[in-house]
Amino acid sequence: MRNEDLDPQRSRAEFARAIMEDLRWLGIRWSEGPDCGGPYGAYSQSERRAHYLEAWRRLRVGGFLYPCICSRKDLAQSASAPNDADDEPVYPGTCRERKDVAGFMEPAGVNWRFRVPDGEAIEFVDLNLGRLRYVAGSDFGDFLVWRRDDVPAYQLAAVVDDAAMQITEVVRGADLLKSTARQLLLMRALGYAAPDYFHCELVRDADGVRLAKRHDALSIRHLRESGMTAEKVLEMTGWTR
Numbered sequence: 001m002r003n004e005d006l007d008p009q010r011s012r013a014e015f016a017r018a019i020m021e022d023l024r025w026l027g028i029r030w031s032e033g034p035d036c037g038g039p040y041g042a043y044s045q046s047e048r049r050a051h052y053l054e055a056w057r058r059l060r061v062g063g064f065l066y067p068c069i070c071s072r073k074d075l076a077q078s079a080s081a082p083n084d085a086d087d088e089p090v091y092p093g094t095c096r097e098r099k100d101v102a103g104f105m106e107p108a109g110v111n112w113r114f115r116v117p118d119g120e121a122i123e124f125v126d127l128n129l130g131r132l133r134y135v136a137g138s139d140f141g142d143f144l145v146w147r148r149d150d151v152p153a154y155q156l157a158a159v160v161d162d163a164a165m166q167i168t169e170v171v172r173g174a175d176l177l178k179s180t181a182r183q184l185l186l187m188r189a190l191g192y193a194a195p196d197y198f199h200c201e202l203v204r205d206a207d208g209v210r211l212a213k214r215h216d217a218l219s220i221r222h223l224r225e226s227g228m229t230a231e232k233v234l235e236m237t238g239w240t241r
Contacts, residue, residue, distance in 0.1 A: 001020065001023075001030040001032065001033030001034065001035070001043060002033070002043050002044075002045070002161060002165070003016050003019075003033075003034050003043060003044040003045065003046075004045050004154075004157070004158075005044055005045055005046045006045045006046060006151055006152060006154075006157055007151060008046075008151070011046070016034065016044070018221060020033075020034075020035060022220040022221055022224065025220075025224055025230055026220065026230050026233065026234065027230055027234075032165075040164060040165040040166065045152075045157055045161065048157075048160075048161065049152070051160050051161070051164060052146075052152040052156055052157055052160055053107070053152075055156060055159075055160045055190055056107050056112070056145065056146055056152070056156065058190060059114070059145065059186075059189055059190065060101070060104075060112075062189060063115075064114055064115060064189045065101075065112050065113065065114060065115065065145060065146075066095060066096060066098055066101055066112070066113055066115060066142075067095065067098060067100075067101060067104045067110040067111070067112055068091075068094070068095040068110060068111040068112065068113050068142075069095060069110055069111075070091075070094050070095060070111070074094070075089060075091070075092075088140070088143055088144070089141075090137075090138075090140060090141035091113060091141040091142045091143070092141075093141070093142065095113070096113075096115065096142065107146040107150060108148070108149075108150035109148060109150075110148050111144055111146070111147055111148050112144070112145050112146040113142040113143060113144055113145065114142060114143055114144075114145050114155075114182070114185065114186065114189075115142055116136035116137055116140070116141060116142055116143070116182075116185060117136050117137075117185070118136060118137030118138075119135065119136065119137055119138075120135070120136045120137075121133050121134070121135050121136075122134050122135070122136060122181040122184055122185065124180065124181070124184060124194070124197060126177075126180075126197050126198065126199050127169075127196055127197065127198040128198045128199055128200060129174070129177075129199055132177065134177075134178060134181040136181070136185070139178060139181070140178050140181060140182060143155055143182050145186070154179070155179060155182050155183055155186060156186065158179075158183060159183045159186045159187055159190070159192065160190075162192075162195060163187070163190070163192040163193075167195050168195050168196065169195055169196045169197075169198065170195050170196070170197050170198070171197075171198045171199075171200065172197075172198075172199060172200070173199065173200060173201075173202045174199040174200065174201060174202060175202060175210070176199065177199055180197055180199070203237055205218065220233065
């Protein structure tokens, strides 16, 4: 159990407690985590900053990163648009050729992007979907690894933690397929071995829209409080225990 609580605006201790309570109610157990410790702790990302900072420094020294001062408004007005269900638009490269990288000794204050090898095909075999292929610079662009508010981005934190915790298989939703391509580039740059990946279909509502935080009526907590059994919830999602 890894508590991905990096974003201070959205992460609260009560949320983490509720997640663990609901998962236990469903019958899911873990041998390592924030509540029970383990050999690869800490298990809350908010306590692992030193790991991410060390990786950021290695990437910066290796020439894989550059500082970006573009605002959200700048990106929204660019010609690029998000690809499919991907939540990060292809960056237009406005800050890619900055010559002042050496002047930024700490990550705070600007966004830091990973410079992807344009035109290179990133291929991997998914244990569920088979062989997949994404082209850097086309299917996805230079992506964030550290935010201007001094918060490590998901891509960097996930890669660093998977390596440090010796994760051998990652199971997650198919909406993160392009994230896998990005993360494989980060792993290569940092010299990490890649785990196996299994991307599963998303749980969707009656209209085919993937479930999200806005679907509170279908959250595990709400279903639990409405009197539904754990067995019924698992049956709804096609899971068994």
